[in-house]
């Protein structure tokens with residue numbers, strides 16, 4: 001697979017270079033220059049395959065020139081080691097639960113696949129890397145869990161003190177081994193600034209091999225296309241057209257669905273559902289792309305993104321043509337009151353507990369259903385387990401939902417984190433003392 005930059009001012013690179021670079025030097029995004037189409041035989045027979053088999057066939061179509069099949073199979077089996085069940089919620093409406101991995105959010109798919117592919121290339125060339133990552137919550141958890149115990153890689157996570165939830169903090173700070181947590185006495189932006197400065201520091205870079213686990217890494221996008229295909233396979237027997245509703249922030253998840261469609265998966269429509277950070281819905285209705293700065297805070301906070309980082313990819317996937325995008329994407333947005341009403345509706349009428357992000361996707365699907373006469377199977381993606389948002393759930397539902405054992409166990413573990421100020425020198429000294 002060769003990848004070009006969406007800004008077209010950097011040379012094409014192979015997959016290995018793209019995942020270690022993360023971003024092309026021109027600050028665009030890496031995109032495959034050719035998207036392979038899997039034949040009708042694959043899609044017609046997909047319901048006979050397991051989730052891992054579907055994932056392998058897709059990964060192999062994309063990466064066969066870079067990773068031998070046997071190695072790719074073991075990467076896929078390592079990364080896709082938890083299910084993505086499809087739960088029927090009401091007639092013709094299903095929830096695709098993507099939260100059965102260790103951090104209980106869909107970002108586990110991307111993080112685990114990135115960890116497995118990076119580790120594969122590093123072992124082959126006998127190299128080591130140190131990953132630095134700043135987090136406002138969910139990404140750090142998935143990265144910490146995804147890279148935990150992975151050979152040849154250490155992870156240093158910076159998070160803003162007192163600004164992540166209890167569960168998120170425990171996910172970052174209780175692992176140990178090759179994962180270190182730094183509690184920064186500042187904001188998420190301070191954490192990001194420290195990481196950025198470290199990447200620009202020639203002195204550090206000459207001593208240590210630094211890398212990022214940025215959410216726009218192409219290795220995080222690819223595996224997210226696998227679960228769309230699996231959902232397609234499960235619903236194929238019903239013979240209805242398929243609609244996916246995706247709760248969107250940076251739009252990586254939606255891009256992965258579009259990738260699966262470009263690989264030949266039949267889809268009638270994608271629904272891009274957002275909170276009040278409604279840049280993309282507004283773009284589709286007005287034709288103008290206007291980032292929102294600063295982003296609006298909402299109860300679906302993992303989607304509080306005022307300038308979606310994957311938008312250039314989405315644009316590219318639709319041939320840089322807004323009409324093509326409009327033909328395939330229905331986009332809508334909701335405020336917190338509407339989000340809460342949908343959480344309540346799902347619980348009261350369908351006994352289904354959905355996190356705020358998931359509830360937005362459900363609402364988008366119901367809205368679209370009213371505009372569409374043709375019968376279809378609708379799938380809304382559940383991007384996180386509701387228990388990651390307990391205070392919000394309790395306030396809306398006026399009851400205490402069960403906490404899964406996995407999370408309960410986590411809450412009783414002891415936090416281990418080093419406290420640092422926002423001073424760069426202090427951070428640099430820490431890295432010099434701890435990295436190798």
Ligand SMILES: *Cc1c(COP(=O)(O)O)cnc(C)c1O
Nearest residue numbers: 248249250251252253302383384
């Ligand atoms: C990251 C995240 C999203 C947004 O996904 P994008 O790929 O950035 O659009 C939605 N819901 C949850 C729970 C998330 O953690």
